[in-house]
Amino acid sequence: MIDVDLQLAVADRRRHFELAVRFASDAPVLALFGPSGAGKSLTLQAIAGLIKPQGGHVRIGGRTLFDARARVDLPAAQRRVGYLFQDYALFPHLSVQENVGFGLTSWRQRRLRPADAQRVAELLETFGLTGLAQARPGALSGGQRQRVALARALACEPELLLLDEPFAALNPLLRQSLRQELALVRERWRIPMLLITHDVEDVLALADVACVLEQGRVVREVDVHRGIGRELLHSGLGLRPPPMEDDRTRAVRQLLAQAGGG
C-alpha cells in the first residue's frame, strides 16, 4: 500500500509551482500520468527523499518515510525505495558490479559486507550480467545498461520501485526488453511500482491504476483493467458507470485524454 499526501512549493525567478498531490493505492503498478510540468518528477523525488516537502506524509506498506506533523523524515538511503532514472545515471568510472552495489557501500566502507556482496552477485545472475561484472557501462549495449540500472535500483531490497519515464527515448527493441524485465520484477519480487509518464501507451502496457496529474494535483483516478474513472477534483467520489462498449482500451484512452482538456 502506498499512501502519499504531499504539499510542496518551488519557485525560481520566473515562476512559482505548487504541488498538492494525494493518492493511496495498493495496485501492483500505479502510474502518475500527466503533461510536462504537471509535477510528476517532483512527486517522485519527494517520495524518494531527494527533496523535502513542506507538508503531508509518505507511507509505504505501513512504514512512514515522511510525516511533516510527526517530524519524520527518513534520509533517502533508509527509505528502501528503488529509483530507476530515465537515463539510467550509471557511473561511467565504476564497473557493473560497483554500480549495482553502489548504494550499499558508505564512503567510509570500501568493501561490501558479505550479505550485500551476495545480493549483488544474485542480481547480476538474475539479469544475466555475471560475465560483465568488471565491465564499464561505456562498453555495454543499451539493453545491458538497462539491466544494470534495474539491478542497482533493486539492490537496496526496495519496498517500492520508482520509474521515471521508463520508456521515453527507448527504441522499440529496448522498450520490449524493459517491459520483459519489469514483468520479471513484478513476478519474482512482487515489489510495487510507481511510474511517471506522459505516454498513454505506457499506462496501457504496464499500469493497473493511473492517477491523472494536472497542475500539481491528482484530478482523476483510472482503473486501467476496467476502463472506469473516478473524478477527484469536482465531484469528489462518484464512480462513473462502466463503459457500454466492450473496449476497455478505448475507454482508458478517453479517460486519460481528458487530462488538460477539462
Ligand SMILES: Nc1ncnc2c1ncn2[C@@H]1O[C@H](COP(=O)(O)OP(=O)(O)OP(=O)(O)O)[C@@H](O)[C@H]1O
Ligand atoms: N527546483 C525547482 N525550482 C523551481 N521550479 C521547479 C523546480 N523543480 C521543478 N520546478 C517546476 O515545477 C513544475 C513541475 O515540475 P516537474 O518536473 O515535477 O514536472 P513533470 O510533470 O515531471 O514534467 P516533465 O515531464 O516535463 O519532467 C515545473 O513547472 C517546473 O518548472
